[in-house]
Amino acid sequence: MNNVRGKILWVDDEIHHLKPHILFLEEKGYHLFQASNGQDAISLAKSNSFDLVLLDQSMPGMDGLETLNKLKKIRQNQIIIMITKTEDEWLMDEAINSQIEHFLIKPVNPSQIFMACKQILEKNKLQEQKATSDYLLSFSNIDSKLSTGLNSDEWFDLYNDLVDWQIKFDRYKDIGLTNILFDQIQSCNKEFVNFFLSNYLEWLNSTNRPLFPNDIIKNCLSPKLENNEKVCLLVIDCMRLDQFKSLMPLLDPFFEIDLRYSFSLLPSATQYSRNAIFCGMFPDEMVKNYPNQANDMKLEANSLNQYENLFLKDNLNRLGYKNKSIHYHKIWAVDEGKKFQNRISDYAQKDLLAIVVNFVDLLAHKTSQMDILKELVPDESGYRTAVRSWLEQSWLYDVLKYFGKNGWSVILTSDHGSIRVKNSLMVAADKGASSGLRFKFGRNLNTNQKNALIIKEPDIYKLPSFGYQPSYLIAKFDNYFVYPNEASKYQTKFKNTFQHGGVSMEEIIVPLALMKGRGF
Structure with missing residues (x-):
């Protein structure tokens, strides 16, 4: 039973006529339980946990809707497919309001039942597999684009694609690609920062620029x-x-x-x-x-x-x-x-x-x-x-x-x-420097030029000049500024927090x- 694709309870007063359907599902790897009335279905549901219930509406005694409501009381999130001979809209409304997963109209053939079961029970698995293969292809495409020299619109499209993958991976947390995506975003960020800073001054003085x-x-x-x-x-x-x-x-x-x-x-x-x-x-x-x-x-x-x-x-x-x-x-x-x-x-x-x-x-x-x-x-x-x-x-x-x-x-x-800042960057500054974590202005500001933009002439960047010998520091990538004294204190406080003021895609x-x- 290790390869069972799911446990299914099928409830129908004519269950003996459904032997071909049941055999077909069992051949496909599902483990089938059978009940010919609502009361037996309730008893089975109390002693077993089913991945899916196939439920006939038209049964003598306890009908499908009543059985459905009692099954939901046993297990609120029980997945149920209702099968019925009637196409009455009121019945569909009642069933939908009772949170059924799917609605099938008799007669149904074995393949139709199989596809409904597969779609419900294996949808997430199939979507995860598709997401994995699609992302691995996208990973290669994004890497190729980085080597071509992107313009502003193309950078937006690339970042937009990365964001779509972030949101998709929110749904599929178990596929193990989140860290790979994070690393790819970091690589793209380095390229984007270089692109942005190499064009920024020209844009400031041009009407032909990004918005x-x-x-x-x-x-x-x-x-x-x-x-x-x-x-x-x-x-x-x-x-x-x-x-x-x-x-x-x-x-x-x-x-x-x-x-x-x-x-x-x-x-x-x-x-x-x-x-x-x-x-x-x-x-x-x-x-x-x-x-x-x-x-x-x-x-x-x-x-x-x-x-x-x-x-x-x-x-x-x-x-x-x-x-x-x-x-x-x-x-x-x-x-x-x-x-x-x-x-x-x-x-x-x-x-x-x-x-x-x-x-x-x-x-x-x-x-x-x-x-x-x-x-x-x-x-x-x-x-x-x-x-x-x-x-x-x-x-x-x-x-x-x-x-x-x-x-x-x-x-x-x-x-x-x-x-989200990760790496602290030591900064030297006069006492009157501003307090920001991702940017600072003041006198005698200095830090590692590889990880920050150092602006000694604010007017070139269309920035205000505050005081004598003004300068700005702007952090690149996921760095944040700390002073050497009490560095450890601020590293503990601010690492992995969200900050702004610097230059990154985000x-x-x-x-x-x-x-x-x-x-x-």
Whole structure:
């Protein structure tokens, strides 16, 4: 019995007529138990654990539906295929509501029964085998692409493929390829960082470049306002591409989704990239036009984005949309989100709603502060699961469903992603240096140039210069900065936590989804 493909209980008052079917299934490797009525089936289910029950509906005494409900009380997750002579829709509805796995109409032939059993009992195994062979082929294709010299769009496509494999492997954790995929992502990251940094300065001074945060309103939002569409600009701070793609099945029933990308600015941090979304400027130009923002950034104030509403209005005025009605809302807490949801019909009178949501960013930061969150979000898969669970239960999902049902356009994006940091990098700096783990600014900053970008002339990178002899350090790959004193303490605290500010695919390649509500 070691090679048994599954234990099946077949319940039918005419079971003696089904001998050819039973023999066929047994020849295929299944172990069959038989019952001619519901009561015998209940008795067998109490003393045996069955992988699958084939259940006839039309039986004297206890019929199929009653038997089904009693089987479910014995084992809530019992897999059941209902077989019946009738095609009555009410019966199908009742059976489906009782969570049957499949519905077959008599007469059924042995091959039909076999295929239904195989599909249900071996689906995961077959899909795992297919995923394994497909990934091994994809592995070779990705390695080949790396040697060809990719452009920005091709890098997005490659990273998108890697993300799809990450999400697929969330379902098939036992196939043993997760570590191979992780290593491949690390290899791709090294190539991507070289590509990004070798082109970044040229892009900053060219109109022929990938989309940056400061281009989003002009290139993506303006055309929708021009067409008099109702638009929501939704910025989910710190959301990675893999996290957005894990949310797509929740959003697809309500929206047509056109998934694109933008590249975060350097440093890949909120005060640079998110402010750039709203003001439409590079950071150096932003601080010249808004000196108060420069002071906040220099002092590392608690709120580094308190002028976004002003930035947005000024940006739209420059673009010629002064007469458009706007409502901006930044939401940090659940209560504030629910208040927003309760007033959505009022806010929906505006031409443009701009919403900033901080949950994903807060979750990243809190994992380094709370041990229980480290257990809930130990890796990328856990982070994706947490973000999806949050959206499913959140006020934001109800708001998005409202937009979808009412035909709104939603531009859903982020300012940057995050990466799980692994390797500490010793840094030397003056006392007044900033406190970031993935980027720093200050005087006399220095570290290993192989693992970090050292910027001595911020203006070349369109970054603000703070103080005398300003410089920036930006971590590459999965490194994070620590000072030599107390290095061990901070290594223990921050290793394997999610951080941002550096340069990696996960931080730089940002999802940009143009979503059109289906209107129902």
